[in-house]
Structures are given as structure tokens and as C-alpha cells.
Amino acid sequence: MNKTLLLLAFFSYFALSAQTFNSTDLRVTKDDLTLNTYEKDSTANALVLYEQGNSYFDRHDYVLTTKEKHKLKILNNQGFDHATIEVYLYSEKSDSDKEKIEDIIATTYNIENNEVIATKLSEENIYKTRYNEHYNKVTFTLPNVKAGSVITYSYTLISPFMWKYKGWEFQSSIPKLYSEYKASIPGNWLYHKKLIGSEKFAVNEVDIKKNCLTSFNGGKADCEESVYAMKNVPAFIEEDYMTTTDNYLARIEYVLKTFHSMDGVIKNYTKTWKDVDKEFKTEDGIGKQLRKKVNTEELLSQDILNNQNTLEKTQAIYKYVQNNYSWNNDYKLFSDFTIKELTKTKTGNVSAINILLHNLLDQTGINVKPVLLSTRSNGYPTKIFPVIDDFNYLIVKATINGKDYLLDATNKFLAFGELPYKCLNYYGRELDFKEGSNWVDIEPQSISRVMYSVNASINDNDEIIGKVKDKYTGYDAYFTRQSYFENKEEYVDELINNTPFLEIYNHETSTTGKTENTFAETYDFEYTIDDNTNLVYLNPFIIKFFKENPFKLQERSYPIELGYQRNYLYSFSIDLKDKYTVQELPKPTRLALPNNTGDVSFSAQQLGNKVLLNFKLSLNSVIYPAEYYPYLKEFMGKVVNIQKNSIIVLSKN
Structure with a gap:
């Protein structure tokens, strides 16, 4: 009887709802279960439909209490990891004062044969372990999770550490439809609030509740009641050229500044x-x-x-x-x-x-x-x-x-x-x-440069032979020095493996010290031309600075942090010696980033029997704001295209 009423309640709600996920509360709707894609992010493996945190100072037990509720949609098999929940609980070394977790309730919802199946988490599947000297860890995995499942879980955190007020992350590695945090802070506890990230609040409300807290000696305190919420928060996806996720992940943190006790004693936690x-x-x-x-x-x-x-x-x-x-x-x-x-x-x-x-x-x-x-x-x-x-x-x-x-x-x-x-x-x-x-x-003291000079010619055996001279300065020299001096044989082997179409020999370096400001090397190479064709298609970039575009995101909400300015120079010369005729040269290119923050130039020309090519790339900023991302993405895409698709067409005389 109860099961029938439950199903009727479910499907009555289904009939009245629109074809959208329910992001207003913890209830699981038909659309929550049947919709298996998220239009705003087709790459998402899981989706937070709704979550809420509520922190307050318990007036009876004088502890910081936080109640959390979460509802997630598992969109495909790759989203199963999000059904394992880890909660970290702070504890002092003595373990006498520690955070606790209570009232864990977790349920997995599936539709099977047009019937909603709810599978609850068993208490024996909740595991508590010591994580490190400061934290315990509680872990549980939702049962019966499949592609298309909806999971809900809730719990209560109890903390004796008012100096460690609970923060809240509005953003994570998966998108969120709605994330809300409520905080009630007694007026005698003064905190610095740190709002981190570039996402905007959909709700940002602050009110004062009178006499929310009383003490045994009759002292009273008002409370600051805050509500923060974000909607349609995109997933935070890490990419090259960034510092750490913690610098940009949308969240709120609290740092205790001052405590005013009910007996008039003031203790400052945040100092000058x-x-x-x-x-x-x-x-x-x-x-x-x-x-x-x-x-x-x-x-x-x-x-x-x-x-x-x-x-x-x-x-x-x-x-x-x-x-x-x-x-x-x-x-x-x-x-x-x-x-x-x-x-x-x-x-x-x-x-x-x-x-x-x-x-x-x-x-x-x-x-x-x-x-x-x-x-x-x-x-x-x-x-x-x-x-x-x-x-x-x-x-x-x-x-x-x-x-x-x-x-x-x-x-x-x-x-x-x-x-x-x-x-x-x-x-x-x-x-x-x-x-x-x-x-x-x-700041770095100087610009880092990578310079390659390639001089080649065609011998009587229709082989392209030549010499490469390169020089690194700044941080590029530091990275190369470290790689070379840590294992010279491995360094040369990697050089050979990175150019499988070339025979490389006679590798030498003029750099003898591990801490020199530069690194310079030379080596000879050989490349056999396929003589079974009338035309030779030669890519002059035997060394490529970027094999692929490092910027692949549709959009990026955090800056591009290179760490140091970078210059790349590449020159190529080949002597055809009357053996080949140039049929086609790559077209010249010149591009620039906004506000002179970067540029690339490329040219190729024929002088007598020689073909000369020059390439220069400059990235003139240490950090690019997020709004530069579409320009930088397009710019670097063209840089990669120049290196991969610049072809010299030759015909044999």
C-alpha cells in the first residue's frame, strides 16, 4: 500500500512538471531520471542538480553545525566516480577535539520497467579512516549506481572549532545547476570573508537576526544571516599554463579575525x-x-x-x-x-x-x-x-x-x-x-628564448643533409640544462625519438656547466628523399615548438599564466644545388595578439639555388587575462598550423 502511494506521488509530480531537471530541492522527478544529457555541456559525465549547505552556531551545544544536502545526476559510466563521497574531518593531535559527522542518508534512484527503484546506503558501507595527522576521512559509495541514476545524500557536520568556520565550493569539476550556502554567524565572532573565482552570485543576501545567541550569564548576540547561491555554474576544467585550481574555483572562505566573549574579553586571531x-x-x-x-x-x-x-x-x-x-x-x-x-x-x-x-x-x-x-x-x-x-x-x-x-x-x-x-x-x-x-x-630577470638555425643541402644521393644549431636562454635554458645533465644519454635518445624521420648524429654541446645562463648544442642530420615521385613535399620545420594547440577549451574563466615571457626563433636554409626547382613556397604570415602582447611572423623566399625561411614567435606577457583566451586560442592554432602545414614543393631537374 505504501509503495503504491509512493509511486502515485512520483508520477503525479511527473505529469505536472516540464521537461527539465529539478534544481529547486532534493526531490527526484521523472525528468531527473529520464533526461540523460546536459545541453550546456555535452562533455559532462555527471551533473549537480541541487545542493545546499547551512551552517549555524548551535545555541544549546555551542558547536558549529553544518547540514548538507546534495543531488547529482550520473549521465554516463564515466561519471561513476562522483558516486563515491569523501568527507574530511579536522581533529587536533590529541583527537579529543575533533569534527564529527552524523545522520548520513544516501539513496540511489533508477527507473526499471517503468518503476522507480530507490536503493538506500547501508550503514556498514560507511568507512572511517585516519587520513593524516590533522584529518580523519569518511568515505561512502552510493549503491546500485548506473548510467542515468540520480543520487541524493545528506549529512550533518559537528565542529567545536569556531575559528574554522565552514566554507563552501560553488564550483567543481562537473557543472552545477544550483548551489546554495546559508551561514549564520554570531556577532561576537568576526570573520574575514574571501570570495574566490569569477562566477557571479544569483543570490547574495545578508540580514541581521536579533538575539540569536544567549549565554549562561545572560549575554546576548545578534547573528548575521547570509544566503549565497549560484546557478548554472560551469565545470572547472584544468588546462596548461595555470597555477592551481584553488586560485580560481568559485567558493567562499572564512578566516577568523576577532572573538568577543560574553564576559567582555577580546581575542584577536588575525594579526597585522x-x-x-x-x-x-x-x-x-x-x-x-x-x-x-x-x-x-x-x-x-x-x-x-x-x-x-x-x-x-x-x-x-x-x-x-x-x-x-x-x-x-x-x-x-x-x-x-x-x-x-x-x-x-x-x-x-x-x-x-x-x-x-x-x-x-x-x-x-x-x-x-x-x-x-x-x-x-x-x-x-x-x-x-x-x-x-x-x-x-x-x-x-x-x-x-x-x-x-x-x-x-x-x-x-x-x-x-x-x-x-x-x-x-x-x-x-x-x-x-x-x-x-x-x-x-x-619576476623573471630576463626573457626566455629558444633559437634554432638549420642549414641544409642536397647531396649527390638525393639526401638532405645538414646541421642544427640551437641556443636556449632563461628558463628554457634551465629546463634543458637540467634534462641534459641529469642523463645525457637519455637526453640524446629523446632528441632522436622526437624526429623519427631524421638520422641524427654528432651531437655536441658547448655548455659545460650546470648553472650557465644558456644552453647551446649542435648536431648533424640526414633525410632521404623519396625518389619515386616527381615532386618533393618538404616541411622545413624539422623541429616544432608546438606540436598541438595547448588551448582546447570552449571557454576559459581563469587567466593564462605562462610564468615568464617567451620568444621562439627558427631559421631554415637549404641549398638545392641545381638539382631541384622550387615549384611552390609557403605563403608569408603575420599575426598579432591585442595590445602588442604577442606576435608571430613567417616568411619564405628563394635566393638563387637557396630557399630561406624565417619564423619568429613572441609571447610578451607573463599572464593573459581570461578575456584574451579566444584570441590566444586562435593565435596558437595558427602557430601550430604554420609549423605543420608549411610545405616547400620541389621538382627534380
Whole structure:
């Protein structure tokens, strides 16, 4: 009887509804079950139909409570992963104070033989594990999931940590029709709100609820009641040339600023940079190690100590630390370490190695400052107020004759003044315990260039023979140096494998040092012409800078972050020696990006028996705003087309 009534209720609702997904609540409609495509994103494997979060301070138990509801459509088999739910619960090391999860309800809906089948999650299929020292993890997978299923799940989170107010992600790797978050915050808890991403709110309402909270001593507080919602949120799809998803994923976060207790006591959680500078100066970690004296006479040679040229002395000290101490791949900026231990073991984390460099430079009279930064994969550090956890790396800034040099001695292949690519995240915080800390720009010192020169000719055996000379500068030189010196044989093998239609031999490089500013190499090549045809179709780009367009999205809502400016130069010359006649040359091309942020030029001409070709590509910006994406996508598509389809047509004399 109950089952029949349930089915009647279902199909009564089906008859009245339009042919659209229900994105207003957790109810599962006929359209939710029968519609299996999402018109706005045909590539989507799953779709969030509706979700809501509601966070509030429980006035009885004095804990932060968050109730969550989710409804998803599984569009095809590739969407099954979204039926496995993982919830991370924060806990202190003692595990006495920890977040909890309660009231997990999860159901899978399918239509089978015109009947709605609801399959509920069993409690024994909910798994709780220790994830790491700070988090427990709860995992459950919805049962009986198929292509076309609709899943719903809900739960309640209980947290004793008001300093860690629940945030909300309105965007994810799959599109969302409706995502809503409600937050009720007592007036005695003051938070900084961080709104991240470029998506716009469909609902953004804030109201004040009087006397929402009372204490045992009669104290009262009003609450800020907020409602935020987004509709038709596109999936966030990662693509090349970006930092980290966390910089752009549409969401709201809360950082506790101040707590006013009911008895009048005020506690500040978010400090000023002046407060942070003072703490760094006196604390036992980074601050203490920056004050440590090192025995320069024992560590450095007399040639270094007696050098009166400031730049040369700085370079020599940098090279000493770079060559004698190894990074242990530890990014923990504030982990326990000592300079004394580093000098004994010769191995340490980023902070230890670069603080040793700082102290050696400082004690030999060089003007240096430590700089905190966040790597590209770690996200942008907050500028509005200090959030020390945003930083995960420490480098050194040396000022010599009015010029600043940013130094990192953890990498054996970096030239003096270069930072690892992972550190090119726009800005860092320079620590100055006397004058106060300040923001500094993190920028490459020079443009990176890749230059190829190919000189070829046709011999008596109808073979194209020639020599390639190439030169890299800047970060392109750094990447190539590292690849070459780490494994020379593997480097040459990869070079050969990347050009299977050529015979490559006599590879040489004039670069002898791992930290030189450039990398240069030469090699000979040979290519056999097919003599069974009257015409020869020759692509002069035996080396291609881009084999495919790196930009493939229909649209991109986040910027294109190259990290550094890039130039590519390619010249090709072939001597036909009266053996062949040019029938056709590729047409010249010249294109430019808006506001002179990039250009490409290509030309081919015949001079006597020689064919000369020149190609130049410049990307003049470190970062391109999202609105440049369609131009950059079209631009790079044409760059790839030039390299793939520029053909010289020759006929044999």
C-alpha cells in the first residue's frame, strides 16, 4: 500500500512538471531520471542538480553545525566516480577535539520497467579512516549506481572549532545547476570573508537576526544571516599554463579575525604584519635560525672571504651553498630544523638551506633579506591580512649596487639570480625586522628564448643533409640544462625519438656547466628523399615548438599564466644545388595578439639555388587575462598550423 502511494506521488509530480531537471530541492522527478544529457555541456559525465549547505552556531551545544544536502545526476559510466563521497574531518593531535559527522542518508534512484527503484546506503558501507595527522576521512559509495541514476545524500557536520568556520565550493569539476550556502554567524565572532573565482552570485543576501545567541550569564548576540547561491555554474576544467585550481574555483572562505566573549574579553586571531614581524623576530623557528651565527672562517675559503667585489663574493657564496648542501624535498616552511644540523648532515629543507645562505651573506657584509612566498601549486598568498599558512617557501633577496637578486640555493641547475619555475607566483613577503616587512614582486630577470638555425643541402644521393644549431636562454635554458645533465644519454635518445624521420648524429654541446645562463648544442642530420615521385613535399620545420594547440577549451574563466615571457626563433636554409626547382613556397604570415602582447611572423623566399625561411614567435606577457583566451586560442592554432602545414614543393631537374 505504501509503495503504491509512493509511486502515485512520483508520477503525479511527473505529469505536472516540464521537461527539465529539478534544481529547486532534493526531490527526484521523472525528468531527473529520464533526461540523460546536459545541453550546456555535452562533455559532462555527471551533473549537480541541487545542493545546499547551512551552517549555524548551535545555541544549546555551542558547536558549529553544518547540514548538507546534495543531488547529482550520473549521465554516463564515466561519471561513476562522483558516486563515491569523501568527507574530511579536522581533529587536533590529541583527537579529543575533533569534527564529527552524523545522520548520513544516501539513496540511489533508477527507473526499471517503468518503476522507480530507490536503493538506500547501508550503514556498514560507511568507512572511517585516519587520513593524516590533522584529518580523519569518511568515505561512502552510493549503491546500485548506473548510467542515468540520480543520487541524493545528506549529512550533518559537528565542529567545536569556531575559528574554522565552514566554507563552501560553488564550483567543481562537473557543472552545477544550483548551489546554495546559508551561514549564520554570531556577532561576537568576526570573520574575514574571501570570495574566490569569477562566477557571479544569483543570490547574495545578508540580514541581521536579533538575539540569536544567549549565554549562561545572560549575554546576548545578534547573528548575521547570509544566503549565497549560484546557478548554472560551469565545470572547472584544468588546462596548461595555470597555477592551481584553488586560485580560481568559485567558493567562499572564512578566516577568523576577532572573538568577543560574553564576559567582555577580546581575542584577536588575525594579526597585522607588524604583529607577525614581531613574532617572527622572537619565535624559535625561522626567526631564531635567522639570528644564528655561522662560522664563516670554517665554511668559506679565504679567497671568498677576501674578495672585495661584492657581486663576485655573493655569487661565490651562493655557489658554495648550492654545491655543498642538498634539498631533502621538504616544503614544510615552519618544520623543526637547525642550521647546525644542516652543516653536519649537508641535507635539509628549503628553509634551512636558504637561511644558511642568508646568514653567510649577512655575516660577510652583503645586504640580504629573507622572503616568504607561496609556490604556484600552493596558491596566491592573501594580501589583505596576514595568513602565514599561505606561505610554503623561503628564498633570499640580495641587494648589490642597487640591484636586487632573488636567490634559491636548493637547486643544482639554477643560474645565479634565477628561481625555480614553481616559485614564479608573482609576489612574496620580504621580512625586515627593523623597518617592517613588505611585498616584493617575483619576476623573471630576463626573457626566455629558444633559437634554432638549420642549414641544409642536397647531396649527390638525393639526401638532405645538414646541421642544427640551437641556443636556449632563461628558463628554457634551465629546463634543458637540467634534462641534459641529469642523463645525457637519455637526453640524446629523446632528441632522436622526437624526429623519427631524421638520422641524427654528432651531437655536441658547448655548455659545460650546470648553472650557465644558456644552453647551446649542435648536431648533424640526414633525410632521404623519396625518389619515386616527381615532386618533393618538404616541411622545413624539422623541429616544432608546438606540436598541438595547448588551448582546447570552449571557454576559459581563469587567466593564462605562462610564468615568464617567451620568444621562439627558427631559421631554415637549404641549398638545392641545381638539382631541384622550387615549384611552390609557403605563403608569408603575420599575426598579432591585442595590445602588442604577442606576435608571430613567417616568411619564405628563394635566393638563387637557396630557399630561406624565417619564423619568429613572441609571447610578451607573463599572464593573459581570461578575456584574451579566444584570441590566444586562435593565435596558437595558427602557430601550430604554420609549423605543420608549411610545405616547400620541389621538382627534380
